[in-house]
Amino acid sequence: xxxxxxxxxxxGALNLEGLTKLYGEERVVDAIDARIRPGxxxxxxxxxxxxxxxxxxxxxxxxxxxxxAIKVDGADFTHMPPQRRGLGMVFQNYAIFPHLNVFENVAFxxxxxxxxxxxxxxxxxxxxxxxxxxxxxxxxARQLSGGQxxxxxxxxxxxxxxxxxxxxxxxGALDKNLRYEMQVEIKEIQQRxxxxxxxxxxxxxEAMNMSDRIxxxxxxxxxxxxxxxxxxxRPINAFIGRFLGEANLIAGTLEQIAGEEASVRSDDGxxxxxxxxxxxxxxxxASLFVRPEKLSFGxxxxxxxxEGTVRRRSFLGNIIRTVVQAAPETHLTIDQPNLNExxxxxxxxxxxxxWSVAHSLILLD
Amino acid sequence: MQRAxxxxxxxxxxxxxxxxxxxxxxxxxxxxxxxxPPTSFSLRWFARFLGDPQWRASLWYSVIIAAIACVxxxxxxxxxxxxxxxxxxxxxxxxxxxxxxxxxxPTVITSIAMYFLSARWHLVGNLVWxxxxxxxxxxxxxxxxxxxxxxxxDPNLERAALSLGASRARLFLRVVVPLAAxxxxxxxxxxxxxxxxELIISLFLTGIRAQTLPVRIWNSLHxxxxxxxxxxxxxxxxxxxxVLLLDFLLRGRRAATMNAQR
Amino acid sequence: xxxxxxxxxxxxxxxxxxxxxTPLVWFFIQxxxxxxxxxxxEIVTVVTSRAMSQAILTTNWVSALVTITVLVTGYPIAYYxxxxxxxRFTLVLFCVVVPYFTSVIVRTYSWxxxxxxxxxxxxxxxxxxxxxxxxxxxxNKIGIVIGMTYVLLPYMVLTLFAAMKSIDGNxxxxxxxxxxxxxxxxxxxxxxxxLHGVISGALIVFILSIGFFITPxxxxxxxxxxxxxxxxxxxxxxxxxxxxxxxxxxxLAVTLVLYAIYYRVTDLRRLMGT
Numbered sequence: 001x002x003x004x005x006x007x008x009x010x011x012g013a014l015n016l017e018g019l020t021k022l023y024g025e026e027r028v029v030d031a032i033d034a035r036i037r038p039g040x041x042x043x044x045x046x047x048x049x050x051x052x053x054x055x056x057x058x059x060x061x062x063x064x065x066x067x068x069a070i071k072v073d074g075a076d077f078t079h080m081p082p083q084r085r086g087l088g089m090v091f092q093n094y095a096i097f098p099h100l101n102v103f104e105n106v107a108f109x110x111x112x113x114x115x116x117x118x119x120x121x122x123x124x125x126x127x128x129x130x131x132x133x134x135x136x137x138x139x140x141a142r143q144l145s146g147g148q149x150x151x152x153x154x155x156x157x158x159x160x161x162x163x164x165x166x167x168x169x170x171x172g173a174l175d176k177n178l179r180y181e182m183q184v185e186i187k188e189i190q191q192r193x194x195x196x197x198x199x200x201x202x203x204x205x206e207a208m209n210m211s212d213r214i215x216x217x218x219x220x221x222x223x224x225x226x227x228x229x230x231x232x233x234r235p236i237n238a239f240i241g242r243f244l245g246e247a248n249l250i251a252g253t254l255e256q257i258a259g260e261e262a263s264v265r266s267d268d269g270x271x272x273x274x275x276x277x278x279x280x281x282x283x284x285x286a287s288l289f290v291r292p293e294k295l296s297f298g299x300x301x302x303x304x305x306x307e308g309t310v311r312r313r314s315f316l317g318n319i320i321r322t323v324v325q326a327a328p329e330t331h332l333t334i335d336q337p338n339l340n341e342x343x344x345x346x347x348x349x350x351x352x353x354x355w356s357v358a359h360s361l362i363l364l365d
Numbered sequence: 366m367q368r369a370x371x372x373x374x375x376x377x378x379x380x381x382x383x384x385x386x387x388x389x390x391x392x393x394x395x396x397x398x399x400x401x402p403p404t405s406f407s408l409r410w411f412a413r414f415l416g417d418p419q420w421r422a423s424l425w426y427s428v429i430i431a432a433i434a435c436v437x438x439x440x441x442x443x444x445x446x447x448x449x450x451x452x453x454x455x456x457x458x459x460x461x462x463x464x465x466x467x468x469x470x471p472t473v474i475t476s477i478a479m480y481f482l483s484a485r486w487h488l489v490g491n492l493v494w495x496x497x498x499x500x501x502x503x504x505x506x507x508x509x510x511x512x513x514x515x516x517x518x519d520p521n522l523e524r525a526a527l528s529l530g531a532s533r534a535r536l537f538l539r540v541v542v543p544l545a546a547x548x549x550x551x552x553x554x555x556x557x558x559x560x561x562x563e564l565i566i567s568l569f570l571t572g573i574r575a576q577t578l579p580v581r582i583w584n585s586l587h588x589x590x591x592x593x594x595x596x597x598x599x600x601x602x603x604x605x606x607x608v609l610l611l612d613f614l615l616r617g618r619r620a621a622t623m624n625a626q627r
Numbered sequence: 628x629x630x631x632x633x634x635x636x637x638x639x640x641x642x643x644x645x646x647x648x649t650p651l652v653w654f655f656i657q658x659x660x661x662x663x664x665x666x667x668x669e670i671v672t673v674v675t676s677r678a679m680s681q682a683i684l685t686t687n688w689v690s691a692l693v694t695i696t697v698l699v700t701g702y703p704i705a706y707y708x709x710x711x712x713x714x715r716f717t718l719v720l721f722c723v724v725v726p727y728f729t730s731v732i733v734r735t736y737s738w739x740x741x742x743x744x745x746x747x748x749x750x751x752x753x754x755x756x757x758x759x760x761x762x763x764x765x766x767n768k769i770g771i772v773i774g775m776t777y778v779l780l781p782y783m784v785l786t787l788f789a790a791m792k793s794i795d796g797n798x799x800x801x802x803x804x805x806x807x808x809x810x811x812x813x814x815x816x817x818x819x820x821x822l823h824g825v826i827s828g829a830l831i832v833f834i835l836s837i838g839f840f841i842t843p844x845x846x847x848x849x850x851x852x853x854x855x856x857x858x859x860x861x862x863x864x865x866x867x868x869x870x871x872x873x874x875x876x877x878x879l880a881v882t883l884v885l886y887a888i889y890y891r892v893t894d895l896r897r898l899m900g901t
Contacts, residue, residue: 062524082527083536089528095521099543108539109529156529166528374707377700378722384737384777385729387747391740437642445639452632462890464639467647469886471838473855474875475647477862478654501646504639562730564841569862579732586736586845595740598733605729 011038011073012163012196014059018068021054021220028054030220031068036198038163041190043199043207046217047243052200053168055217059198060166061085072164088157088165088195092172094149096141102128102152103137109160127159130189147178154189164196171206183210204244208232216240233291238363241289248295248332254286254362262362264288268327272304274360285365292321292335294359297345303356306332310345320344324353385602392599394592410596420581420597426492427561427577433496434503434560439553441500442507447541449508450515451523465505472502472565480569490572498570499560506559507552514548515541547618554608561604658872669869678857679874686853689768689843690836693775697783697832698825700776705787705824709794727781735842738774739765742846770846778842779835783828790824823892830889834882854878 014036021029029051036042044052057063059070061082070077077085097105106127110120128134131151141149150170157165170186171179187210190197201207207214208228215225224236235241238249252266262276264286272288280286290304299305308326315338322334322345332353336344345351395405414420445464449457467475479498480489488494518541526540542549564579571580578597585594659666673679708719726734741747742764749761764770794817802812840855847853854874861871 060524060528062527082524083530083532085528086530087528089525091521091525093519093521095519095525097522097525097540108526108531112530112532112535153525156525160530370703370707373703374719377704378719381722381726381777381780384734384741385726388733388737388740441638441642444635448633448635452635454633460636460640464643466643469882470651471855471878471882473838473840473858474879475651477858477871477875478650479646480862481654481657481868482650497642498646501642504642508639558728562728562732564730564732579730582732582736583841583845586732586739594736598736601730601733606725609725609728 013038013073014042014164014196014198015071016055016059016068017071019055019058019065019070020067021051021058021063022066027220029058029065032215032217032220032222034215034222034225036196038196039194041187041197041199041210041212043201043211043214044217045201045204045207045214045243047202049219050217051220052202052217056166056168056198056200060087060089086160086162088160088162090150090153090157090165090167090170092169094141094146094153094173096144096149096152096156098141101138101140102133102144105141105152106156106159108156113160123159127155130158130192131155131185146174147182150174150182151185154186158189158193158195161193162195164198165190167197167199169201170199172201172203179206186210208244216243218243234361235289235363238287238289238365241361241363246292246333246335248288248290248292249363250288250330250332251365252286252288253282254280254284254364255282257282261357262286264362266327266330268330270306270327270330272306272360273357274304274362275358276362278364280364287363287365289361289363290355290359292333295332295334295353295355296336297334297351297353299352300354303354304360305352305354306330307350307352308332310347310349310351313344313347324351326353388595389599389602391592392595394595396592410592411600413593414596414600417593420578420593423576423578423581426571426575427579429492430496430499430567430577431557431560433493434499435553435557437497437500438503438507438556439549442504442552442556443511443545443549445504446508446511446515449512451520461508464508467502468505475502476566476569479566483570489570490575492575495567495570495575496560498566499563500556502563502566503556503559506555510552510555511545511548514545514552517548518544547615551612551615554612558605558608562601655872655876658868659876665869669873673870673873673877678852679854682852682854682857685851686837686855689771689775689851689853690833690839692772693779693836694829694833696772696776697779698829701780701783701828702787702825704780705784705791708784708788709791723781723784726777727785731778731841734778735774735845738770738777739846742770742773765846766848768847768851770848771843771851774842774846775836775839779832782831782835786828786831787821787824790827791821794820827889827892830885830892834885834889838878838882 014034016032016034016036018031018033019029020027020031032051032055034042044055046052054063058065059077061077061080065078068078072085072087097108100108103124106124107120110123115123124137125134128137131154133148133151133155136144136148136152141152144152153170167186171182174182183206186197199207199210211228213225213227214231215222216231217223218239224231224240231240232244235244235247238247241247241249250264250266250270250272252264252270252272255263255265255271257276257280260275260277261273263271263273265271266288274288274290288304306324306326308324308330310322311325311331312323314321314323318338319335320338322336324332324334326332334353390403392410393406393408394403395407395409396403415424449461483489483491483494483498522540522544523536526536531539561577562579563577564583567577567580568583571577576584578601582594582597585591659669704719704723708716708723711719739746743749744761744763744765746765748764749758752758753761764773798816798820799812802816807815837853838855839853840859843851843853844856844859847856855878858871858874858878861867861874
């Protein structure tokens with residue numbers, strides 16, 4: 001079996017067209033569309049049950065779609081058995097073969113492709129060096145830590161040079177520090193080898209850190225798809241705003257619309273302005289969205305200004321988080337860098353909070 | 366009551382093991398009649414057993430038939446167990462019940478029905494055919510062992526192998542079988558034992574010329590209870606003990622393999 | 628992919644169909660249903676025969692006795708196993724399991740050695756002066772019951788053990804904490820909770836008993852004929868295949884009914900891990 005003739009050795013473009021999966025009546029994956037570019041680091045992010053893992057399993061070929069298509073570099077993969085797809089895959093529980101040592105684990109896909117022995121040896125060596133496990137070649141899974149096992153899994157998934165690698169929450173079982181290190185490593189390997197990566201995770205920090213683009217999934221649909229900055233700064237609805245990072249969402253009613261801006265009257269009667277470029281009429285229920293780090297203390301002209309009482313102050317290490325109550329139903333969260341200046345307001349003090357209109361987004365409910 | 370229980374349990378354990386142990390001891394007795402404890406020790410009954418061409422022939426037939434039953438039951442049972450554990454199809458409970466029918470239908474009935482048909486097909490005394498008939502009886506045991514064993518194999522390992530380009534054959538040979546190996550060997554051992562010890566089907570199907578050890582014992586018992594039978598019985602007990610010992614040792618391996626997967 | 632996995636079951640079902648189902652179906656059809664008049668005549672003959680009614684009586688009587696004996700003997704053993712761990716557990720389990728896996732013929736032979744007129748038990752009792760003449764322990768119902776109890780005891784113990792293992796120890800502790808006496812705890816809590824195990828075990832033992840033929844044939848007397856023995860004799864001695872078929876049908880029907888009841892009481896699903 002010639003490596004080059006296997007699918008997945010093209011450039012690594014992956015198209016999902018109306019991909020659907022039903023479990024009984026439930027649309028676990030509901031007609032999702034995505035065009036993933038070659039060499040892109042693409043994340044599927046969402047809460048449990050959002051359909052992200054099922055989507056990945058369909059791309060891998062372990063779950064049969066009920067509708068739609070999966071195309072890799074133009075070839076229709078939708079009903080192809082998994083062993084012919086030539087996609088790399090990394091699992092959350094590593095799935096290292098316990099009865100084979102590290103070398104044989106990584107060599108497995110090359111043996112399946114009948115790669116001649118000398119070349120096989122060299123490529124396994126290279127892959128192990130890439131993940132810095134070349135000295136562990138003779139060890140078995142039970143002699144390795146979780147992080148090492150995951151690196152073996154990665155080496156094994158890339159040694160046969162797939163165009164696309166699928167990762168199913170690979171760092172979920174690792175502790176926080178190790179996870180961050182591994183994120184950096186995975187990203188480096190991906191860029192060095194130029195592979196497309198489809199990465200499933202429920203950890204939004206992880207997704208933002210590593211991805212070129214993120215698809216946020218909820219109830220089987222892609223709610224928003226775009227680069228991390230775009231999704232973070234310009235979420236299209238309240239769910240996404242809250243899912244990715246901290247958010248202030250002030251509920252109210254849409255009032256005037258003027259060009260690319262609009263105003264919202266909060267349920268407590270405060271008038272706020274923000275960016276808005278949808279089609280809607282006044283009277284609609286809407287929320288004003290602004291990230292905590294965009295707020296400052298003090299009065300300033302030209303933006304949104306609100307007065308309130310400090311209810312809580314939290315020390316989060318690099319951030320001081322303050323919660324200010326402006327009205328019975330309106331609480332604002334303000335994040336400030338920990339500069340040790342001692343100027344942060346005390347609990348119970350009356351303060352003024354301000355932020356620019358440019359940083360505010362009006363989201364329809 | 367608290368103290369009575371252990372005494373009772375010990376007594377019953379003695380009663381359970383007693384007969385078996387006594388037979389083994391008797392088989393080494395030097396006397397020509399059954400006396401316990403034996404007044405002298407000798408291996409003459411074993412010599413009688415292995416020296417007699419008819420007993421030796423029975424031993425040979427038992428081994429051949431058991432080997433065939435073992436191989437057939439283990440392979441067929443392995444594939445079926447895999448289908449039950451990994452397959453997605455309706456009616457699993459019902460289908461499994463059907464495969465367990467051989468232990469439900471009274472063996473007498475199964476045996477005479479098999480005999481009825483085997484006579485018609487001129488298969489009475491055919492070792493391969495008897496082996497296959499035994500395999501059907503051994504299949505439930507094999508299934509039960511392998512269902513448990515295969516459930517202990519992490520399905521992600523199989524998915525990983527497929528994603529890495531392994532063909533189905535490679536998946537089975539290089540991944541599933543090695544991981545299920547301890548269970549497979551246990552299943553094979555018990556299939557062998559089930560056939561080796563089997564009497565009723567053999568009684569009808571072996572005919573005059575291919576009598577297995579249990580059948581020969583049965584025929585001998587109707588004549589007289591002589592000590593050679595004790596030696597043959599001791600031999601059968603030895604085989605049982607060996608199988609149980611090997612299975613016990615394999616259990617440790619099975620647990621280790623499952624632990625290594627997580 | 629998963630649909631094709633189901634095909635792996637085919638060899639097993641093919642083997643079952645050819646080697647097990649075909650003979651059974653063919654046997655009944657050829658002996659009874661090929662000629663419809665034969666069926667009715669044969670049923671009448673068998674049902675009215677003294678041998679058959681005697682055999683049914685003996686079978687039921689012996690099976691019931693064996694079931695009760697096995698239950699009473701085995702319950703404490705199972706209790707011990709379910710509540711002890713470590714080396715003692717292994718040892719007792721070993722004593723239960725080894726006979727279970729030993730060939731029936733060997734087990735029966737060993738009891739014949741013990742129970743005969745010149746057997747070891749009589750030798751010992753006479754040697755000790757407890758009795759003058761040997762006790763008739765073999766070639767009668769006593770012999771059969773002892774022999775069958777020995778063979779079937781492991782089934783009861785293992786079934787009961789499984790059921791007892793699932794009894795929550797906290798219930799017992801709670802009852803004790805409330806001041807209940809040992810007898811009361813057993814009678815009102817433990818026994819009822821172990822009841823489904825008792826029923827399962829009793830059913831299994833009874834079902835196996837009624838189909839038994841090796842042990843009764845070897846250890847019973849000339850008048851102790853059980854149904855399975857009658858079937859065997861029809862084939863080997865009188866060559867009366869239709870009679871054998873009718874009796875088999877009868878035995879099979881009773882067995883299947885009892886198994887249906889057993890099936891409701893236990894859960895096969897646990898075997899497949901669903």
